[in-house]
Every structure is written in structure tokens, then in C-alpha cells.
Amino acid sequence: MSNFRSMLALAAAVACFSANALAAQSPLTVGKPLSGTVAGKDTARFTLRADSAFVVRIRVDQQPGDVALRLIGPKKIVLRAVDAVRTGREELFVLTVDQGEYQLQVLAADSVGGAFAVTLLANEELSSDPKQLTHQLLAPWDRKDGPGAAVAVWRGGKTLLAKAYGMANLGYDIPFTVATPTNIGSTSKQFTAFAMMLLVEEGKVALDEDVRKYIPELRDFGQKITVRNLLTHTTGYRELYNSVGLTGRRIDESDYVGREEYIALIQRQPSLQNAPGAEFNYNNTAFGLAAMIIARVSKQPFDEFMAQRVFAPIGMTHTRVRADVRVPVKGATVGYSRAASGVWRDLGDLGGSMGAGGIYTTLADLQRWAQNLANPKVGTKAGIAQMMTPFTMTNGKSTGYGFGLFIDTQNGQQRVHHGGADVSHRSMLALYPALGAGITVQSNDGSFDSSIAFRLAEAFFPELAPKPEPVTTTFDAAKWDAKKFDAFAGQYSLDAAPQFVLSFTRSGDTLYTQATGQGKLRMLPTSDTSFALQGVVASVEFVRDAAKKVTGAILVQGGARQPASRLVGPVAAPWTPTAADLAKVAGRFFSEELETFWELSLKDGKLMVSQRRSGDGVLKPTKKDTFGGASPAGEFTLVLERDRADEVIGFYVDVARSRDIRFARVK
Template sequence: MDTLLDTLPNTAPGRHRRRSSVPALVAVLPLFLGVLGVGEVSAQSTELQRGRTVPATLAAGDTVRYTIEADEDDFVLGEVNQISVDVTMRVLDPDGTQIGRFGGLGRGIERFGGRTPRAGTHTLELFVADDEADEAGRYEITLLRHEPVATDPRRLADQIMSRFDGEDSPGGAVRVWRDGKTLYSKTYGMANLAYGIPFEPDTRTNIGSTSKQFTAFAIMLQAERGLLSLDGDIRTHIPELPKFDETIQVRHLITHTSGLREFLNLLRMTGRRLDHGDWIDRSELIDIVQRQPALQNAPGAEWNYNNTAFGLAAAIVERTSGQDFHVFMRENVFGPLGMTGTMVRPSTRHIVPNMSEGYTPGPDGYRQIGDLGGAVGAGSIYTTIADLQTWVENYANPRVGTRESIDEMMTSFVLTDGEETGYGYGLSVDEQGGLKRVSHGGADVAHRSMLVYFPEINAGLTTQSNHAQFNSGVAYELAAAFFKDAMETDEEDEEDGAGAAGEFDPQDYDAEDFDEFTGRYALDAAPNFILTFTREDETLYTQATGQQRLEIVPTSDSTFRLLAVEASVTFLRDEEGSVAGATLHQNGDQHATRLEGDAAEAWAPTPGDLADFAGRFFSEELETFYTFTVQDEELVMHQRRLDQASLTPGEEDNFSGGDMSFAFERDRNGQVIGLYLSNGRTRDVRFARVP
């Protein structure tokens, strides 16, 4: 997903170190995104004027420049009508530093915009996304809005959502409330592009993993009724599950601490193309668990985001109630609360009246992408923005469920080592502006969702969209605007010792101070994926395994922002003050451990070394083959349904590529006999070498 002008602060909580994957109902996305190269830049540039449409042509290898004179904190919105050419745009600040990039939609109207970080001439560079395009194509560019960033929260919401407005774009919705009063409610864009149906307040939209709190709530209801125990063995209710060395309790399912494989990531390993709409049936979850040879971690010892667990939680609700999950939720939750616009979609084949279709940009326009299968419990809820307000108001004044159950859901779970996870039961728990914040984001294939609640001021808001490029985290920025009176200011933060982040000037940062951070850091969830940090004079860089080097800039003395993609890094110290790790903030938090000594030495295998890994490997657990060949002095992965991928060496006998990591296994004679495959939430799936 291409990045936009930086419109949001990084709000990922820094104190939670156990988060290892994305809090969304999607498989883990690649970390970092490749930066497209550009050809020769035209010598001249055209200044964009609001309301004026400029027609032009563009050919592969050429770059066209447009300029916008802006003050600091101006809001800019424009669009490019890609008539016969696929255009990619990148934005440069007055110093020539890339601060954003837009693209992905091959034909039709692509909008760009956001907040300008400083005053001066900002440059928009346009180039052809397809380097192999034979002929020049036509496009038109228009600057739609250029105005100061709004201080009124309602106008700010309108600015933020404007990129997803109009008859040509998938849309979205925002709703804000406090003390039972709706402060703002507005919809944008289209719910259905094929039939020209606009996004309306009563449009039902897929909230993805925001659904998890509903599943946890259903578990709590059954516990209140004495039909299950949170401390009970999940095999009490699903006896066909295997007996592992340690007991998985019901509580472990709804806190992401079960140790089970994550089914979406696991199925991707088998070649299932979730992005192509491959069918997944709910029954597969139990089969997946039955085939898992051992837990990935001791239950309760590690937080690892897990859709399998919530799917099993829904099955436990069914078995303890005697009702299908969608019926249970309608009769026990949605109905009693008056949430008439809310339903669980039992499968992707079931009709959802008045629903928004999900869309993702494609080379020939928007594509209708559908929903993930097998998502009941982990996702699959369609609802309206008004019903979400009703739902959160039940947190404040329970009409269904007890005060004790809701409070327990909103309490951070404590791991067996005593560390908090920052996650309760189906809910993230952290702070914003000195207030306790309870929230959950969601993402199906194309739908995006965020629901935020501040219990101390009885206020909340939700952002929803059916556009795959929508950043639902704008909910946090809107919360800061709408509830400003109740949140601490930068000055108050500074008095508390937190510092005023807005006063940090990157120009004052001494690049030599970065030397204590330079080195290599391995992601805990994928140890063969290494982040390498380096410095060349005054310029700071990071490079991920198998990807190109990207420039980073400081945002404080220990936090840094990537310029080419929407990501940032926080360096972490141990009790002695030494830099021991880092957290990559990109679609969630990924903790990485610093490599020291011999572990930091890069391995450079020879063509002869690579030949040791060539061959075919089979997993009994997945019933899947992988083949490896040596081509042009690279090890190349082949799988029947996945794209061929060249692998990058990491530590000795370890490779990464195709968004996975491969740890090869040798016998006592040094012969490669197998490998262990990982891709974030699912790890160490064994493959044996076959003749």
C-alpha cells in the first residue's frame, strides 16, 4: 500500500514490547515497501493553482514536476485523472526530502493530499508506474483544495476524509459521541461503485477485527451464566482438539496468548491466495489445530495476535449455547441493545442487506475484492456507525452484561513473566493525552475500521471505510481534536517528564548520536528478517532483509521516521541503559532484538553453498511442497500457487523472501535435511527434504 503525506502522529504505544503482529483480520503484510525509481526529471515545473485542471502526457522513464506554494500546516487535496497512463506520485518537502507517495490505481481518478510539514515550495513528481509501458499516456491533474489545516474538529474530519469522497471513490464514515450525545456524524464516497450507491449512515460495513470485542463479550456472557470458566480447558468444549503439553484456557483465546498457529498466515504458506478470494471454511480451524504438532509458546507466556483463537472462541459460544454464533449474537447481544443494523455474516456467501462492498486499487481501476472466509469470531461482523455508538454506550452503562465483565475486558492481560500486554479481552488498552484509551482496529481484505473509547470521559468515536488504502488510525487524530479539552497538552506532558514531542527539531539532532543505535536487529516474530541501521555522515539509514536501503529522520532522541514509507522505529534500552532492541511501528508494533558479536556478522554463501539447499521439501502438517533452485547465484523459492521469490541470506543457513523466512536444518554430517518456515504470526512449520 502506497503512503500518503504524513497526516497522523505515530500513536502506537511505546511501552508494550510483546506485540509481534498486526491487530487486524489480515495476514501479516510485508514490512517496508519498495520505493519506485524515477527517470529523468523535466527541467521545468508547473505551479498548481486551485481549481485549475492541467492536461498532460507521460511516458515511461520521464518525470513531470508540479509545485505548490504552501505554509506550514496547510491542507492540500488534489486528484489525477489517469486517462490512459498509470501514474505514481511522490511528494517532496521544500528541502527536497520525500515525505509521501501515492499510487496503486492504474486508471481513473487517484486523489492525493494531506498536511504540509513546513512552509515553502512543495514538489509533486509524477512518473509512470509501469517501466515497460511502450507509449506515452494522457492524464489530467487538478488541485481541489488548498487551505489551512482546520482547527475546528468537524472541519478537520472533513479534510481528513476528503480523499475518500466523491462519486468515483470507495468511501467511509466518521461518528463521534460524548456523554450520550452525538457530536459529529458524516459519510463520504460510495458504498457500491457498480450501482452508484453512496455511503450512508445506515450502510452496513465490515469492521474486520474490531469484531473481536464482540466475541470476547459473548464469552463473558456465557461465563456470567455459568456455562464456561475463563480458566477452563478449551478441550472441555472442543474435545477433538489435541492435548498439548500445557493447557490452553478459554482466557488465553481472547487475549492472544494461546500459542496456536494463526490460520490466515498458515494457509498462505500452503499457497492459498487470500487476496484472490480463495475459499476458507470455518471447519478448517479445528483441522489446523489438530495438525499442529506443538504450541508456538506456552499459554499465557507470549502475546501473538491470533485469529485462530477467536474463531475457536466463537465455536465455544456455539457449543455452550446450542446456537449458531450469528443467531446467538442476534438474540443475546444485538437485539437486546437495539443494534438493528448489525449482524454476523456466517460466510462470504451470505447476503448482507445494505452493505458496503470492499474495493482495492488495481491496474485497470478499483477491484471488488470480497471478504475473507472462515472469519467468524475473528471478524465477519457488519454494522453501522450508529450501532457502534450504541455498543460503546453499553460499556458506559451496561444493559447487557455486567460492569465486572466489561471492566475485566478493559484490563490489560498480564503474562506469566509479569509483563502487561496492553491488550485485554478483544480490546487494546493504552493511553492518549493522559486518558485511558480502549480501542480496536480492523481490516478485512479491503474494509478498514477503528473503534475508540475513552471511559474516563465517556466518549468515543469510530472511523469506517471500504477503501483498502484508508488509514483507520485517523480516529486517534480526530480524538485529539474532538476531546482536546480533556486531554493533556504538550506542556503538561513535559511537566510529567514525557517531553513535548512537537518541540523536537530534527535539525538540532547530532547524527553522531545515532552511532549507538547502528547495527542489526532481528524481528522476534521472524528472526531471519533483519533491520540494519547505518549512518553515512549526516544521513541515517535502515535496510530490511532483501529490500533496499531507506533514509530515516529523527523525531526524538530515540525515535525515527522512514521517509519513503509509513513506518517509524523506536529504540529500546535495557535496565543498564544499553540499546537492546527496537520496535518497528508499521501496521502495528513489531519488536526486534539487537544482534551482538558473531550473530551480527553477515553470511555470504557461495554458489556452492547455495547448492546445498536446492531441492524439494514437504510439510506433513501443511501437506505442501516447496522447491528451491539456484539461479544467477541466488537461491529461488518455488511454490505451486505463490509467486516465485529470490531469497536473501541472513544468518548462516537462514534465508528470507516472499514475506517468509526459511531456517534450514542439517544432520550430523552437515547434509540439509529440512527447513522451518515462518511468516510472522505462524512460525517454525517443519518441512522435510524429499527425493
């Protein structure tokens, strides 16, 4: 969810620039810098020609100044937009689909602009050799002045590739090597589930037992929440990091979060977000509690249990749980995120993540782990099979998630996988059981897209190569009748986050999509049922049932396919409140659950929200009595609560994985 929201925000930032041109268009040549200056509404244009299946890398040096980049493809669709830092270097990286002329636009960011030099670093065909392709895709992290990445690929017990790029520690100029331990974030969840299954198989824990048997101080909501619910993200509990972010806690700025807060959060939660087993809501709270159960039942600290019962017997000698983020991990990577000023910052790891994350490991140890899942020396085949069996919700639908593992297919082959993201570490482990194969990628760069693992897997494992679709007739977007889009118009709720809704509309021949709390984006047809989003690297495919009725859509971005279900009923009309309407909303509000105040005020005709530590933000009206906004916890939706006299007495906030958090008016 966060990926799509960040893309929309980026598109909005870039879309505000005018297309006023500096008349000349200069061709880019690999390795030859071209300089320029932009200010105000200027746009400098550069061109290059590329075939399909090419890798294009472009660097801009802001000298000094603040510019933004966007690359437009031969079909006049914006393929990539970049404006991450105010000074220094920025890179734009694209894998081409179409043959023809591409245009790079350099714009003055925030109308400030300045001098710049742009260099085409690469414009070459993607290699058919998997190892060379790996180097092409990971080249942006092959550097000595920034964090790096590492990748390992194996099949049939044989390592096909193990390679590292870039730096593990910038402060001491230590390179990232294949033996460097690194934080794998939520990829750790499968290890917690595996540890729980060891206790289940020993008869010490029951999957369908009430979690309050093991943690009796948890609040009793009048419904049985089981250990199985914990491992499948179907509890109904609030998500810890999303919730505390609403209080002004700056997790993105290294604010500490303690493990004891899991229980405290649930004790103050007034009711469950959903009935146990009725909804999949990816949730760190659940796995934090699972680690507590393991520790209590085994009568060992969780990190010691993992070391003695899991890591050592499997031979994972370079793996450990970081129980305390203030205790260093010897020889490990430091995670970095790039500030707007262009500098790399070490923001540390998430506090309280043990069980949900917090494992440091190496490429070789992850391969050993994968081999144990395939042919267990520790644990049992039956227990691992349960981990790899998707959970079925009470409505009969599958979640596509087992115990700490996602289970789906990639081009017809079963795929078992899990990604991870700590503050500034990224990870992916993907296994293909029928092939006896797997791949893992790691990075200590907070902007790394770990779904690159799926693209590399297709190169190394021929069975995963996309099957070419038979060509019937060439689709001509110019001749496509926009009125056909009316069959798709409506609202679609993402299955993984039902509160996040995509609206699709048509105005004449122009097609739009708008996500909850975001501005509109134009769409261009690429087939009778698929559309590319302008300004972001994403597309949407619509789904029909056997009766040809449109029932859903699939958001495609970064190798991930996120299904969305069509909502029944008319599209909610946009709400345009007057200044007088907004003035009646303004006031001071308090959440007893989170013990925090929010201030809503009217400024320059806009409704503003402020929190003591989070600062100020704009609330954008979407539909009647509903606003979208942003906080350190992420994008949120705010819905007003009114009394019988139509006075605003409070509001409810939904933020990603925590919903219906009430704030009452106090002033």
C-alpha cells in the same frame, strides 16, 4: 506489522527510479491541471508552498501510461510515494508538518511511463473546527465512482457527528449512509469476548478451564491452554489465514476458508509456537475457537446466540453475524479493493471468520454498544472491567490487550480500542472511558487507514489534544554528529512480532534501517533520539532506561506506536551466498503439516520459490542461511535446515503469526 512491510515494499519500488530531471519545475495551483510525459529515467518536477498543518491532496490522471508519484518535503525527506495502479487515477494525500516548498516528482513506473495530467486538489490549512476537519480528512472518499467511509462521534450520550461519504455499492449506485450496515472485521472480537463473559458469569464456562474440556478434539500439546488464553491471544496456536496462505490459497482473491479448518489446523500443528500465556500473538484461530465454545455450551448457533443474547437486548437492531459469507446481508456495503488496472473489485468477505470477525453493524448500533459497555444493561460492570484489563504474561509483562480489546493511552487519556480488516472492509472503534466519549470509522475501501479515528478524536475531545513540548533549542540536522548514532546501532525485535527485526547501521554520515526480508532505507535525524525514514511515512524513536542505556525503539506510523526491544549481541553480518551456494539449496520441499509443496530453483543468479497456485517469487538472503520472501499470506522468513554433512535437508518458514512451519526436502 503488515503496514510497515507494505511501506518498505513501496519504498523499494520507488527508490529504483533515477533522479534524471526534466529541467523545468512547474508551480501547482489548486484546480488547474498540468500535463506532461515521462519515459525511461525521466522525472517531472512540480512545486507548491504550504505551511505546517496543511492538507495537501494531489491527483494524477494517467492518459494513458504508468507513472509513480512522490512528494518531498522542505527538509528533503520523501513524505509519500504512490504507485498503486497502472492506469487511471491515483491520489496522493499528505498532512504537512513543515512550512516551505514541497516538490512533487512524477516518474516513469517500471521505466514505461507515458502521458499524465497532475492536479492539486487541495492545499489548505487544517480546520480547527472538528466537523470541517472530518470532511477534509475523509474528502478522498467523498466520491460517486468509488467506495466510501462513515464516521460517528459521541460524548456523554450525545451524538456529535454522524456522517457518511461515497458509495456502498458501485454495481447499483447505492450511496454509503449513516444507516448502512458494514463489515467491521476484527472489531468483532470484543463482541465474542462479551458473549463468553455472559456464559462465564452464568457459571457455564470457566476462564481458566482447559479449552479441550469444551472442544475435546483439539490436539493435546501437554500444556494447559485456557479459555482466557483464547481471549488474550496467548495460546501458542498457529494463525489460520497466515498458515493456509502458505499453501497457495489466495484469500486475497476470494478463496474460501471454512470454520472447520480451525480444528484441523491445530490437529496437524506439531507443537505450540510458545508456552500458553508466555507470548502475545494476535490470532484469529483463538477467537474462531471461542465462538465454537459459545455455540457448544449454549447449544445455539453462534449467530443466533449473538442475536438473542447480545444484539437484541442492547437495541442493536441493525447488527448481525454473517455466519455464511455466501448469504447476502440486506442493504449492506460491498467491500472493494482496487486492482493494478485501476478497476474496483468486489472480493467478498473472509470465509470462516465468525467469532474473529464477520459482524455487520451500523454507526448508531456501535454507539449503543459503547453505551452498554459504559453503563451495562446487558452483562455486568465486573465482566466488562475484566475485558478492559490488560493480560499479564508469564514474564510479568503486560500485553496491552484485555479480552478482545486493546488498552493503552492517547496523550494521557485511557483509550480502549480495536480495529478491523476483512478482505476489503476497514473499521475502528475507540472509546475514552474517563471522557464518556467514543468514535468509530468504517470503510468499504481496502486501502482505508482506520487509524484516522485517533486523529479525529483529538479534534473532537480537547482533553486528547497533543500537549506542546517546551522548546529549548532548535534541532539542526546538518550539525548533528552522525557518530552519535552508534549508540543506537543494532537489532531490535518488534514486541508484537518478535521474528520481525529492524536493523540499524551507519556508513560514514549515512544512517540506515533494514527490516527482515527487506532492503535498506536511509534515515534522517529529527532530534537526538528520533529519525525519519526516507521513502515511507514513518519514523523511529529510541528509548533509554534510567541509566541512559538504549533498550528499545518505537516505530511510529499511521497514528500507531509499535515498541521494539533491543536484541543482545552483535549485529548479524549480511550473507551474500554465491550461485554455487544457492544451487545447493535448490530442490523440491514438502510440508506435511500444511500438505503442500514448495519448489526452490536458481534463475539468473537468484534463488526463486514457486508454489503451484502462488506463482514465483524471489528469495532474498538476509543473514546466514536465512532468506526473506513474499506469499499470499504476507512477507515471510525462510531459515535453512542442514544435516551434519552441511547438506540442506529442509527449511522452516515464519509468516507473521504462524512460525516454525517445516518443509522437508523430497528431491
